[in-house]
Amino acid sequence: MKYRHSFFLVPALVLISTVCTTQALAHKVIVFAWPEDGQVHIEAGFGGKRPAKNCEITASDSAGTPVYKGTTDDLGRHSFAIPEGYASDMTIVLKAGPGHKGSWTIAADEFMDSQEPSPQSDAPAPKNTAPKNNPLNQGTDPMKIIAGIAVIFGLAYVARRFRAKKNTEQP
Amino acid sequence: MHISEGVLSGTVLGAGAAVAIGCTALGLKKLDDQKMVHTAILASAFFVASLIHVNIGPVSVHLILNGVVGLLLGLAAFPAILTALALQSVFFQYGGLTALGVNTLIMAVPAVAVHYLCRPLLGRSSQLNFVAGFLAGTLSIMGACLLLGAALWFTDEQFMATSVAIITGHVPVMIIEGLITGFCVSFLMRVYPEILPKKVMLT
Numbered sequence: 001m002k003y004r005h006s007f008f009l010v011p012a013l014v015l016i017s018t019v020c021t022t023q024a025l026a027h028k029v030i031v032f033a034w035p036e037d038g039q040v041h042i043e044a045g046f047g048g049k050r051p052a053k054n055c056e057i058t059a060s061d062s063a064g065t066p067v068y069k070g071t072t073d074d075l076g077r078h079s080f081a082i083p084e085g086y087a088s089d090m091t092i093v094l095k096a097g098p099g100h101k102g103s104w105t106i107a108a109d110e111f112m113d114s115q116e117p118s119p120q121s122d123a124p125a126p127k128n129t130a131p132k133n134n135p136l137n138q139g140t141d142p143m144k145i146i147a148g149i150a151v152i153f154g155l156a157y158v159a160r161r162f163r164a165k166k167n168t169e170q171p
Numbered sequence: 172m173h174i175s176e177g178v179l180s181g182t183v184l185g186a187g188a189a190v191a192i193g194c195t196a197l198g199l200k201k202l203d204d205q206k207m208v209h210t211a212i213l214a215s216a217f218f219v220a221s222l223i224h225v226n227i228g229p230v231s232v233h234l235i236l237n238g239v240v241g242l243l244l245g246l247a248a249f250p251a252i253l254t255a256l257a258l259q260s261v262f263f264q265y266g267g268l269t270a271l272g273v274n275t276l277i278m279a280v281p282a283v284a285v286h287y288l289c290r291p292l293l294g295r296s297s298q299l300n301f302v303a304g305f306l307a308g309t310l311s312i313m314g315a316c317l318l319l320g321a322a323l324w325f326t327d328e329q330f331m332a333t334s335v336a337i338i339t340g341h342v343p344v345m346i347i348e349g350l351i352t353g354f355c356v357s358f359l360m361r362v363y364p365e366i367l368p369k370k371v372m373l374t
Contacts, residue, residue, distance in 0.1 A: 028265050029175060097340070098323055098333050101175040144262040145222065149215045152254055156211035163204050 029102030033092045035082060035111050040068075044076045044094045044102065051076025055096045062088040062108075086111060172235060172315055172341075173221075173259070173274055174322060176267030183325045188272030191253065194279065198249030206247065209366045213240045214251035217278075218258055221265060235344065238311035239352045241282025242289055242304065243359075243366060252279040273322050281314025293360065293367060300360045301353040308352030312345045313338060 033042045044052035059068040090106045220234040241248040253275045259265040266274045285307040292303035320334030
C-alpha cells in the first residue's frame with residue numbers, strides 16, 4: 001500500500017503525454033530538405049505544425065564549404081536553386097535560437113534527377129509537395145513513451161537489487 | 172531547453188560530461204534505497220513533461236518539471252534527470268548524447284539548488300507549501316536559462332544578450348511551472364507526504 005499512488009501516477013503520466021503529444025515534439029528542431037525541379041526545398045519546424053519561422057539556413061557541400069545562405073519564411077519554408085554543376089552531398093543546417101540547431105543531408109545522387117534549373121528560382125516551396133517521408137509529419141510514438149518509463153523503472157529495480165545485494169554481503 | 176548536437180564546443184561538452192558524471196555519482200551515493208520508486212516516478216514525470224505542450228496565445232511552450240524533481244529528490248535529481256534526458260535523446264532525439272552532460276547540468280543544478288533553497292519552507296502550512304513549490308518551479312527554470320546562456324557563452328555567444336533572450340522566451344514556462352509545481356507539492360503534502368524529504372515530514 002505504500003506505493004499505491006505510484007500505480008495511479010504512472011498511468012496518468014502516460015495518458016497525459018500520449019494525449020498531448022499526438023503531433024507535438026518539444027523544441028526539437030526538425031529540418032527536411034529535398035531536391036526537385038532544379039531547386040532545393042526546405043521545411044523546418046518543431047513538430048506539432050509549429051514552423052521554424054525566420055531561421056537562418058546554411059547549405060554546405062561535403063567539404064563543409066557554404067554554398068548558400070537564406071532564411072525561412074513564416075511557414076518555416078525556403079527554396080533555392082541548386083548551384084550549377086553541383087554534384088556532392090549537401091548539408092542544410094538551420095539555427096533556431098540559442099542552443100537549437102537542426103540539420104538534414106541530401107545525398108549527391110538525389111541531385112541527379114533535379115539539376116534542371118527552374119525559371120522560378122528562389123520562389124517559396126509549393127504546398128504539399130514534400131515527400132511522404134517528411135519527418136515533420138511524424139508524430140510521437142506512444143510506445144516510445146511507455147518504453148522510456150519502463151526503462152526508468154527497470155533501472156530503478158536493478159539499482160535497488162544491486163544495493164540490496166551489496167548490503168547483505170557486508171558484515 | 173535542450174541544447175542540440177553540434178552547438179557547443181568539444182571543451183564545453185567534455186567539461187559538462189565530466190562534471191555531470193561526478194554529480195551523478197554523488198547523487199547515486201546519496202540516493203536512499205527506500206526512495207528508489209519515488210525517484211523513478213519523478214524521473215518518468217520529467218521524461219514525459221517535455222512532450223506536454225501548453226499553448227498560450229501564439230506561444231507554445233513545454234513543461235520541464237526540474238523544479239519538482241529537485242525539490243523532492245535533492246542530489247538524487249542528478250541520476251534521475253540524467254536518465255530521463257538520455258531516454259529523451261534516444262527515443263525522441265531531444266538534445267543529443269554528446270550534449271547529455273551539459274543538458275543534465277543545465278536541468279539538474281538549478282533543481283538541486285531549489286531543493287536547498289525552498290525545502291525549509293515545506294511542512295509549515297499549506298500556503299507555504301504552495302509558495303515553496305511555486306518558487307522551486309520558477310527559480311529552477313530561471314537557473315536553467317542562466318546555465319544555458321553560460322554554456323553558449325563558453326562556446327561563442329554573448330552571455331548577457333543570450334541569457335536575456337532565453338529568459339524572456341521562458342517567462343511563460345516559469346509561471347506555468349511555478350503554478351504546476353506549487354499545486355503538485357501542495358497535493359503531495361496532503362495525500363502522499365512519504366514522497367517528500369524526511370526532514371519536512373512533520374505532519
